[in-house]
Each structure stands twice: as C-alpha cells, then as structure tokens.
Amino acid sequence: MADHLIHEMSASVAAAQIRSGSLSCEALMQACLARVVEREPQVGAWQFIDPKRALALAREADLRQPVGPLHGVPIGVKDIIDTADMPTSLGSLIYAKRQPDWDAACVAALRAAGAIVVGKTVSTEFAYFQPGKTRNPHQLLHTPGGSSSGSAAAVADCMVPVALGTQTAASVTRPAAFCGIYGYKASHGEFSLSGIRPFAESLDSLGLLARSVDDISLFRSVLLGRQHPDRQPASGPPRLALCRTSQWALVSPSMQQAVEALVQRCRQAGAVVSELVLPVQFDGLIESQKIIMAYEAARNYVFETTCHPGQLSEAFTVLTDIGRNLGQQDYRQAKDALRLAKRLLYSLVSEVDAWIAPAAIGEAPLATAGTGDPLMSRMWTALKGPSLCMPVSTGEQGLPLGAQLLALPGDDDRLLQVGQWIERMLETP
C-alpha cells in the first residue's frame, strides 16, 4: 500500500499490520499527522493537538510488544471527555484552560489497549448547540454537524481512523451523517461515562465515529473489556423494517430517496423488509426528549449558570432557563411517556433484527446556520437503544446522506452485525 494511503487505513487493518510487523506505529502516526498538517487549517477538527507527543508515543510503541488490540492506533477524543495529559474545555469559555486529573474511563480503556490519543476534537459548548470552529471536510462552507463536530470531521477527513463522541439528542448520528462516515451511539448505560461531564444523564451515551463497522466492533469490544474482539458470525440476510417516522414529510426528497433506495438494495440482497409504523403513543416523544434534556441540563449546570452566566452562549442559557422553569411533574410525565412507548416498542419490533430510518433531515446545512437539526434522533435516543449511522448516498448539493440502523436497548451486538451485512452489501458493486 502506497505511503499516501496509510492515513486512510481502518483501525482494524492498521492494527493487524502493526501486529504482523508490516506497518510501524511510527509510520501510521506520521501519515495521520501529515494529514492533519495538510488539512487542519481548513477543517479545524482539533481543539488541542500535540503531534510531537503523539509521535514520541508511537515510537515508544514500536519498541514494545503489542499491549493490546489497538496497539499504536491513533484516536481523537471529543473535548468533553477528560484526559489526564491534555486540557479538556468542554467547548466552553469557562473551562478554556481546564486540565483534568484523570482520563475518562473510556479513554483509559482505549489507552490500556494500546491506542494513542492524538488530541482533543472540537465539541460544541457543553455538547449542546453553540458551534466550534470545525467545518465539513466535504464542503468547507458547511457544518460537520454537532456536537461531536471535530470527531466526525477528523475521521471523515482521514486524520484518525476512529474518534470518541457522545450523544444526548443527535450528537453522534448527525455529524456522522453530515460527514459521510459510520457513527455508533451505544445503548444507554452500555459503557462507562465516568470522566465525561453529564449533560442529561437519562439520555447521554457514548459513541464512536469510524469509517467501517469493523472498527466500531473492535473499539466496542475493548470498551467492554472483552478478552477477544468480537468475531461477527457470518450471518444471512437480516429481518429489517423501514420506519419513516411521523417526521417523514420534513425529510428532504434526496434523503427520502436514499433511505428507500437502501431498503430496495437490502431486499435485492435477500433481506425481508417490513414497515414499522409507530402508533399514536410515540407522537409526543420528541417533546418528551426535549423536556428531559432541558430539565436535567438545568439541574446539572447550576454552577455555570449561577457563577459564570456571562460566559455562556445564548442557546445554552435559553435551554437551562426552560429547564429551570419545568416542574418535576413535567419531567416525570415525559419519563413515563417514554417508558410506556419503550414497552410498546418491544412488541412492535419483535420480528425484526433492526430497523432503518433517516439519520438526519437532509444534507449538512451551511455552517452559518448552526450544526443542523437533531430532529431525526431525539426520539430514538430517548428510547435508549443503540443506533448506527451509515453513509448511503449523496444529496442535491453533493454532500453525504446517512441512514440510521436502530435496535432495542442492549441489542448493540446484533445491530452491528446487521450493520456489517449492510456495509458489505453496499461495497458489492
């Protein structure tokens, strides 16, 4: 493989080559850092980056036996996730120089498996709406999406093969869709969030941005402390469903076509695809997600809203004001509605392995318009199941379109298995 393609390698392939001795950690890191040097001035994916240190760590890694399945793999870490050796600003002016005393548990687990943190990727303010400097690598006038903006852009632009993200509404799925990569949001509670400032704890989940489903499975197995990377058993065509959701009319024509074309291809490849129509009990769930998010954010950010109100964005201030004015009754009703719908969902999808929905309402809007609408993920995130955003097409403006694959809470392994089946199908001409 020519030198100029090393930075495009997946983590799984690179790690295997490092293990076999056909690739050095240094060469891999050099290639990624060269890409950063070339592209960062335009893309702005990094809040903090220490190329010298990353290179030194890669060289050290070459002198050692592999410590784990990610030996020498460069990664990006969203800047709301604590790192003991790099500042963690949470995308906030208040914490511009904050240096945590520990690695978040997810970072520690990846490092223990040999991964090398290249730097911290740009997050919107506290992983909410106020955007950072990052641009969509496909078209620099457009947003990469948010809040895991830098993680999605860095992975899409081949600066690192994998980056960590988090999602409370659509913060992994939307940037993955806008940047044309895979984005896995884990089931709620699937991984440790220790060392990640909570935004809304009933909704927050860890996520992975990557360019292949294999990489996501590899990182997932490390985060779960599994002794061996999951071997996806060869599986036949999955049982799928298409869920247009009641927001279908708000979805762009090209996104509608992309999702329906994906369904067609799945059918042609042998999958049975039924239709998932959500009953009326699901109608208010987007509102429920908004209520829970505002209520919990308001109570989680009392220090900032009380002691540093002048350093908060208007969007964040508005959200916490709304949350503070909600009563505990509103909050409980929202949680009850979700609990009820979740129970219903189990019976609705008992005959399918996963279901498909649009990952966003359309292509990435202009960066001047913010980070895009989280509409298509709010309900799914609140229902606590895993999701996998998959790049499936491009839209009218030539920007990526993503579909999301969804499953019941805890069905993450099956979701990724189905995701891999679809990935291979899409790669087949």
Place this chain on the structure above:
Amino acid sequence: MADHLIHEMSASVAAAQIRSGSLSCEALMQACLARVVEREPQVGAWQFIDPKRALALAREADLRQPVGPLHGVPIGVKDIIDTADMPTSLGSLIYAKRQPDWDAACVAALRAAGAIVVGKTVSTEFAYFQPGKTRNPHQLLHTPGGSSSGSAAAVADCMVPVALGTQTAASVTRPAAFCGIYGYKASHGEFSLSGIRPFAESLDSLGLLARSVDDISLFRSVLLGRQHPDRQPASGPPRLALCRTSQWALVSPSMQQAVEALVQRCRQAGAVVSELVLPVQFDGLIESQKIIMAYEAARNYVFETTCHPGQLSEAFTVLTDIGRNLGQQDYRQAKDALRLAKRLLYSLVSEVDAWIAPAAIGEAPLATAGTGDPLMSRMWTALKGPSLCMPVSTGEQGLPLGAQLLALPGDDDRLLQVGQWIERMLETP
C-alpha cells in the same frame, strides 16, 4: 436560647431565626466552628476545613438580604463531591491534592440558596470500604459507618446541622444509623450527580444527613429548585408495613426489638401496620446489587486501576478485579432480576405509604473492624426507591440503632411526610 446551644439548632430553625433577625449568620457559624475546635481532634470528621473563610462568608452574609432559604446555614460536603474552592480527594491517596474546577451541581444549588460550605467531610476511599480517620462521636472506639463517615459524624456531633452524602450500597443509611441521626437517600435519579465521581451509576444516589426530617425536606426542596419549601400537609396516621427481610436472622436482638417496638408505637399512634413478606424473586437481589456494583466500579475506575494500582486499597482492588472478571451477561442478568423484582414490588406495596426495615444489622462495630456491614441496604438501594434512616433506640453497647423507612421510586415526598409523622410521634412522651 443560650449561646452554647446554637450549634445544636436545626437548619430550619436557624434559617428562620436568621431571616427574622434574631440570630446572625456570624453567631451561628461561630457556634458551629467552636464545636469543631472542641471535638474535631477526637472525631476527625473533616478532610478539609477552612474556618476563617467560613466565618468571613458568614459575616458577608449578615451584610446582605437573604439570598435564599438556606441563608447563612453551615453545611458539610462529602469529599467525593466537587467544590471549586476546596480540594476534593475522593478519599483516595491518588487525589490527595486534587482541586476541581467547579462546584458539583448539588453544592452550587445549596450555595445559591445561601448555604455556607464549612469544609469537606471524610469519605472512605472512593466511597467504598477503606475507612478514613473519622470516629463515632458517641463512642470514639467505634466506626461512624461509611462511606459518608465524616458527614454523619459532623452532623451527629452538632458541628453542622446538615451534610451531603452519597449512597451506592448503604453509605448514607448505615452511618446515619450508627451515629443516631436522620439519613435520607433519594430515589435513584432524583437529584443531579454532576460533579460527583460515579462509583456505580445504576446505584449511586445523593443523600442528606441531618438531625430532623424538617431539615431534610428543606434541603430537598432547594435541591429540586422548588420555589417554596415544601409545607408538609398535616397528615393522619400512615399506612405502614413491617418488612423483616430474609436477613432478619442476621439482625442483632436489640435491633430486632427496636424495629418491633417502633412498629408497636406506630400502631398505638393510630397507624395501620401490615407485614410485607418478600416473595422468592427477591432472594438473590443482594447478590445482584453486588454484581452491578462490582461491574460498574471496574469499568468506571480503569484509569486508577491501570495507572495508579499501587495507591489503591486492597478492598478496592479486590472489588474491581471481581468486576473486571464479570461478563456482560452476569451484569444484564443482575439488572433483569432487579427490574422484575421492582415491578413485583409495586403490586406488593400498593396499599401502604411506606414500609419499615432495620437500617443496619446492629450497633456500630469497633473502628478496627471497618465501617460495618451494608447488608440491610444493598437490596433497597438496588431497587432505586428512597429511604429515610430514623434514630429509634440504643443497643446493648449504648450506641444508636436506626430503622429505615422505605418507599417506591419517586415517592420521596410521601416518604418524608411519613417520616415526619414518625419523628413527631417519637418526640411525644
């Protein structure tokens, strides 16, 4: 009221006197600090204390209109809860000098309501078993219980009227019982835990240590951001149940008597008290709690176990080793068992307002034997409902005995209402 009794005042009474002008914030703080000076060398409740600063803040408060319902009230904060102006060691050697960049949300909320943080109270290592220096103020050779050791001792010894604690197994209930005070563990998810390092997020809850139920209700209303402190409506005798649990045979004779005597008094005061017998589905729940605690602790403390193993206690290392060796299947089964039992519990207690159980297996053991057994709270904590430990008697060694009042998740208001009814009944000769 004579000067030497000011430090014995409840927060509610002191706050009311401050509002009416009959007590100054300075006099209240002086009295509490004098008590600290007198007793701290023996009791060892504080990990960090800054009397000068506390006094300066009290004097400032006297120059201002009351900012909220806790204006001028001194509080203690468990040392696993972040404070922007005081170190937060988490009871760990690794973090002996750690200075957080923020106040935990609960601290920020109490400060915004006027409370003055006197200092940080001793916690066991990461709120697990390795004890700190604190002794039981009733008998100094005995443990105050853990992990909220310093919070319980400081409140029991009248150094502060109220202190914050947390509970994952029995860390509020047990020290409250051993120290003879009220200890309220909130329903899981009731309050923000932002700024508190998670131990096991499916179990962790915030708690309050106090000398009266009124104080607990007052602090609860502030933490919930309620505009007005809850006025407990005058309520008639509650419908109660006695739950001996399948651990009854392990409970000391004096504790058995204390709990049954409480039930008798409730009956005499007009309460209907039935018996709550837990069906066989509850038998393994203590084991389930242990599995969840170990599994989540292991994944939450990867940084410490990987990078600082030499600075961890043996107890903590053993727990995280156990947790690392558990599979995701064990963890899910434990969660499923709890979910099933919780559903069952709703039907079992549909006719009662709250139920009564022992708060610990007996009196506080000698400090040389550790912080005591969390046995009597593990299951209830895992079932996610609130609990209120109430001092009801003393045992063979003259140390306090506590009963706990329990309710369904979310029934915190009703629990405290019943607790207040029992408190008043016990105060009636």
